[in-house]
Amino acid sequence: MIFKKAEKNNLEDIMKIIGKARKEMGRMGIDQWQDGYPDEKTILRDIEKRESYIYEKDGKIAGTVVISFRREKDYDKIENGKWLTYDDKYCVIHRIAVNDKIKKQNIGTEILRNAEKICIENKIYSIKIDTHENNEPMKRLLMKNGFIYCGIIYLNRSNEKRIAFEKILKEK
Numbered sequence: 001m002i003f004k005k006a007e008k009n010n011l012e013d014i015m016k017i018i019g020k021a022r023k024e025m026g027r028m029g030i031d032q033w034q035d036g037y038p039d040e041k042t043i044l045r046d047i048e049k050r051e052s053y054i055y056e057k058d059g060k061i062a063g064t065v066v067i068s069f070r071r072e073k074d075y076d077k078i079e080n081g082k083w084l085t086y087d088d089k090y091c092v093i094h095r096i097a098v099n100d101k102i103k104k105q106n107i108g109t110e111i112l113r114n115a116e117k118i119c120i121e122n123k124i125y126s127i128k129i130d131t132h133e134n135n136e137p138m139k140r141l142l143m144k145n146g147f148i149y150c151g152i153i154y155l156n157r158s159n160e161k162r163i164a165f166e167k168i169l170k171e172k
Contacts, residue, residue, distance in 0.1 A: 001055065004054060022034065025132075028134075081151025083128070127169065
């Protein structure tokens with residue numbers, strides 16, 4: 001199993017995983033990613049910024065995620081709660097998706113664990129993430145992995161409501 005930065009030649013496989021995740025969320029009645037976002041241009045930009053990662057298992061891409069250390073403007077205002085930390089030094093996880101052919105193998109947990117390792121290596125001890133309020137599988141994954149519900153944020157690009165979580169990491 002290998003966790004590494006995505007390259008441009010991974011774009012097609014990443015888009016397939018995201019496309020299938022989009023369809024699955026639609027099938028489950030989750031109105032997340034149903035507007036065509038994230039599109040190929042977004043993922044390519046993630047790769048070019050060196051923020052896109054892939055998790056390979058048995059030579060195949062098992063999952064994908066964006067790990068960013070840039071401030072997330074959408075997180076400046078939080079309602080019905082508060083962040084655990086208010087330091088500007090935090091990691092943001094976006095666009096996590098697992099290959100539908102390799103589900104039920106704790107790939108999501110492995111991706112989050114690898115993201116935590118990268119954060120600690122970079123001396124960042126807070127991870128923030130958001131998801132659609134009806135995305136129960138993602139909420140379960142986050143809570144199972146120690147993320148704490150913090151409140152509600154709204155995306156600047158679309159004013160969509162999102163449920164916000166944070167996890168504080170310990171130095172190893």
